[in-house]
Amino acid sequence: MLGHRALAQHPLRPYRSEPMSYLYHIRECNHWEPKRFLPLQVDGERVGRIRRDFVEHLRDWPEVFRVETDVVDWIHPATGFEDRTAAMHEVVSALEAQGIVSHLHGELYPVTASSREHARLLIDRACAAYFGVRAFGQHLNGFVRSPEGLKLWVARRSADRRIFPNRLDNLVAGGLPWGLTLEENLHKECREEAGMAESLACRAVAVSAVTYCRDSKRGLKPDVMYCYDLELPPDFEPRCTDGEVHSFQLQPIEQVMETVRETDEFKLNCNLVIIDFFIRHGLISQDSADYLDLIQGLRSPLP
Amino acid sequence: MLGHRALAQHPLRPYRSEPMSYLYHIRECNHWEPKRFLPLQVDGERVGRIRRDFVEHLRDWPEVFRVETDVVDWIHPATGFEDRTAAMHEVVSALEAQGIVSHLHGELYPVTASSREHARLLIDRACAAYFGVRAFGQHLNGFVRSPEGLKLWVARRSADRRIFPNRLDNLVAGGLPWGLTLEENLHKECREEAGMAESLACRAVAVSAVTYCRDSKRGLKPDVMYCYDLELPPDFEPRCTDGEVHSFQLQPIEQVMETVRETDEFKLNCNLVIIDFFIRHGLISQDSADYLDLIQGLRSPLP
Numbered sequence: 001m002l003g004h005r006a007l008a009q010h011p012l013r014p015y016r017s018e019p020m021s022y023l024y025h026i027r028e029c030n031h032w033e034p035k036r037f038l039p040l041q042v043d044g045e046r047v048g049r050i051r052r053d054f055v056e057h058l059r060d061w062p063e064v065f066r067v068e069t070d071v072v073d074w075i076h077p078a079t080g081f082e083d084r085t086a087a088m089h090e091v092v093s094a095l096e097a098q099g100i101v102s103h104l105h106g107e108l109y110p111v112t113a114s115s116r117e118h119a120r121l122l123i124d125r126a127c128a129a130y131f132g133v134r135a136f137g138q139h140l141n142g143f144v145r146s147p148e149g150l151k152l153w154v155a156r157r158s159a160d161r162r163i164f165p166n167r168l169d170n171l172v173a174g175g176l177p178w179g180l181t182l183e184e185n186l187h188k189e190c191r192e193e194a195g196m197a198e199s200l201a202c203r204a205v206a207v208s209a210v211t212y213c214r215d216s217k218r219g220l221k222p223d224v225m226y227c228y229d230l231e232l233p234p235d236f237e238p239r240c241t242d243g244e245v246h247s248f249q250l251q252p253i254e255q256v257m258e259t260v261r262e263t264d265e266f267k268l269n270c271n272l273v274i275i276d277f278f279i280r281h282g283l284i285s286q287d288s289a290d291y292l293d294l295i296q297g298l299r300s301p302l303p
Numbered sequence: 304m305l306g307h308r309a310l311a312q313h314p315l316r317p318y319r320s321e322p323m324s325y326l327y328h329i330r331e332c333n334h335w336e337p338k339r340f341l342p343l344q345v346d347g348e349r350v351g352r353i354r355r356d357f358v359e360h361l362r363d364w365p366e367v368f369r370v371e372t373d374v375v376d377w378i379h380p381a382t383g384f385e386d387r388t389a390a391m392h393e394v395v396s397a398l399e400a401q402g403i404v405s406h407l408h409g410e411l412y413p414v415t416a417s418s419r420e421h422a423r424l425l426i427d428r429a430c431a432a433y434f435g436v437r438a439f440g441q442h443l444n445g446f447v448r449s450p451e452g453l454k455l456w457v458a459r460r461s462a463d464r465r466i467f468p469n470r471l472d473n474l475v476a477g478g479l480p481w482g483l484t485l486e487e488n489l490h491k492e493c494r495e496e497a498g499m500a501e502s503l504a505c506r507a508v509a510v511s512a513v514t515y516c517r518d519s520k521r522g523l524k525p526d527v528m529y530c531y532d533l534e535l536p537p538d539f540e541p542r543c544t545d546g547e548v549h550s551f552q553l554q555p556i557e558q559v560m561e562t563v564r565e566t567d568e569f570k571l572n573c574n575l576v577i578i579d580f581f582i583r584h585g586l587i588s589q590d591s592a593d594y595l596d597l598i599q600g601l602r603s604p605l606p
Contacts, residue, residue, distance in 0.1 A: 115592060182589050205585035209598050226589050280583055282508035286485050286529050289418060292605075295512050299602045302595075 020262050022278075023290045025271035026297035032215035034303070038067075040131055042074040042084075042120045045113045049132035049220045049303060057100050061091055084121035092127045101127055102218075103162075107177040109135055122178050132220030134302060135175065138186050139273040140204055140228040142171035142194070142238070143253075150253040150281065152274075153238060155193070156246045157267065164267040168259065169245070171230075171238060172196070173270065182206075182226060194248075195239030204230040207280060210272045210298045222302040227273050229280075253283065272298055323565050325581075326593045328574035329600035335518035337606070341370075343434055345377040345387075345423045348416045352435035352523045352606060360403050364394055387424035395430045404430055405521075406465075410480040412438055425481050435523030437605060438478065441489050442576040443507055443531040445474035445497070445541070446556075453556040453584065455577075456541060458496070459549045460570065467570040471562065472548070474533075474541060475499070476573065485509075485529060497551075498542030507533040510583060513575045513601045525605040530576050532583075556586065575601055 037049035050058070050072055058065040058072060064087055066073040076087045085108070095101040105126035110119030111133045128135045142153040153171040157164055174189040176182065190201035207229050213222040238248045251259075259265050260274050276298050278284045284291065340352035353361070353375055361368040361375060367390055369376040379390045388411070398404040408429035413422030414436045431438045445456040456474040460467055477492040479485065493504035510532050516525040541551045554562075562568050563577050579601050581587045587594065 115595070117592075206589045207583050207585060209589065209595060211595065211599065224595065280510050282510060286509045286512065289420075292418070292512060292514065292527065296514065296602045296604060299599045301599060 020264065021290065022261055022271075022275050022284070022294055023297065025260070025264075025268065025275070026212070026294065029212035029214050029269055029272055030297070030300050032213055032220060032303075036215065037132060037220060038070065038072050040072045040074065040133075042111065044073075045120075047111050047113045047120060047133055049222075050130070051132070051215075051219050054100075054130050054219060057095060057098075058091075064088075064091055081119075081121060085123075088121055088123050092124050095127075095130075101130060107175065108179070109133065109175070110178050116176070116178070119178070125175055125177065126218075129216055129218035129221050132222065134222050134224065136224045136226070137173065137175045138182065138189065138226045138228065139170045139210075139270065140172040140186070140190065140230055141274065141277045142230045142232050142236075143277075144232050144234055144236075144250060146234060148252065150283075151250050152253055152256045152277075153194075153232065154249050154251050154256060155238070155240075156249070158244055158246045161244065166246070168266040168270065170270050170273055171248070172228075173273075176226070186228065192242040193238075193240055193244055195241050196236075200230075200232070200236070204228040208276055210269075210276055211302055212269065212272060212300050213303055214268075220303075223269065224302070225269060225273055227276055229277065253281075257283065323567065324593065325564055325574075325578050325587070325597055326600065328563070328567075328571065328578065329515070329597065332515035332517050332572055332575055333600065333603050335516055335523060339518065340435060340523060341373065341375050343375045343377065343436075345414065347376075348423075350414050350416045350423060350436055352525075353433070354435070354518070354522050357403075357433050357522060360398060360401075361394075367391075367394055384422075384424060388426075391424055391426050395427050398430075398433075404433060410478065411482070412436065412478070413481050419479070419481075422481070428478055428480065429521075432519055432521035432524050435525065437525050437527065439527045439529070440476065440478045441485065441492065441529045441531065442473045442513075442573065443475040443489070443493065443533055444577065444580045445533045445535050445539075446580075447535050447537055447539075447553060449537060451555065453586075454553050455556055455559045455580075456497075456535070457552050457554050457559060458541070458543075459552070461547055461549045464547065469549070471569040471573065473573050473576055474551070475531075476576075479529070489531065495545040496541075496543055496547060498544050499539075503533075503535070503539070507531040511579055513572075513579055514605055515572065515575060515603050516606055517571075523606075526572065527605070528572060528576055530579055532580065556581075556584075560586065 037051055038055055039046045040048035040050050059067050064076045066075045078084055096104050103126055104124045107125040108122040109125045109128045110116045111121050111123050112119045144151045155169040157167050157169050159165050172189050172193045176185050187201045190196040208227045210225045260271050340354055341358055342349045343351035343353050362370050367379045369378045381387055399407050406429055407427045410428040411425040412428045412431045413419045414424045414426050415422045447454045458472040460470050460472050462468050475492050475496045479488050490504045493499040511530045513528045563574050
């Protein structure tokens, strides 16, 4: 059993006592209680949800946020996109200096009530969850059809990753920063994370999107993961060029299924992307008691 | 434009004046107002929703149904599965004799709050919607990878079909009656509707399920459609053996996309199965403004 072997290699992570399942991971990604959050509004439109403990820090910025009992309104006088972005940057930089926000990432994410195109301002990627704004990412499953059956490329995250160090990951996965198209960012991630040529990356098929909403350490994560399938030639060997991946392994699909079903070895949200792959490739029986819950659970409505 | 040509061939169906879209069909499949219905309970568990106009007819059966202001309870004294099924059959047969129910189908559907396995009794297929019970079906997209690109087999329903005569349909589609497994029924439908050998039918891949809930002429339809992809050899020619299909055509995928997007030429729920196919095969851009609404709209929670 890969999962248990792999867990044993990383003794800091305790064995879980409760039984896992595909549905377990979907539930883990969809825990949040609306009453713990206040809506964040820009121009009267809700663009995020801020946890009540974090709201308290925003009271220091009365010219930017009006904190009421049931809502936080963005009231900064500037109405332009750039000026609003600059104002938000000033806030999060100060919060970082105070140690309230752990770090800034440097990449910018859109603050939007719907799609990226409807962004009203930008926010540092590391702060998206504090404000509970939608985050968009891309995850690619790289697979090989071999004489022995389907195999999936699995990445092991580096030990120095801030989030989920040492866990398993999709072959390519990354956040979608402002200013890049889906295609541009996917090809960039394919190059950086797996050493993939553009000619190979452009064969990736956009197959679905997975949505979830989770109350995380930093705050709410109403996330959209755009999903891709890429059939790879048998002789392709991924090579990480940005240090984010420790190693890669091409695993029989049955082994990946067992790992997902029985362990939390994969980075939490990657489980969902892989379950979506299992479903689309006919690997999860429609007779499973959980089948409809899985199908619907991968497409949670975003608040 | 195929759609308009095809519509012109069937002049009984009026041209629509509003513009269509993929999302249009999903919305059409998900129109219903809870207040028009009363829940139907068996053993205190909700198994359906009955439209208020139909509820009135059930008052004639006080030994079977207790009609209250906000719920209809099944109170027939028999507790066994067979006896309950017989009691329901007596009711629907009488309703058919009175002309309240248009016809009986002969096939039996499970009455269940969740999956088929949890059925509490059976009901004639034609009456499922009157009682608003979940119905399960199977839809198969048969496609060919040709040198000119992807092509999809499209069926034209016979003129004498009770529902959606003359409209376009999936290569194989059918309701899932009680007593057959998913696999058995799929192979049976593949044989009857498309003259497909077992050896070919068993290559179908179970790729997803689409759910919707619609207020129809007869009543509520909270439906589950199990979806299959089947890649067919270029020389395969479907042949209908049960009279349900008038003709088949292998169409370039772009033509099918236009028909779905711009017409209501397909039987209503088939549009959703085909849109799911488009998404999984990377044919709908993730940049489309509707992309997330489509993804989520194909998996509507069942009431």
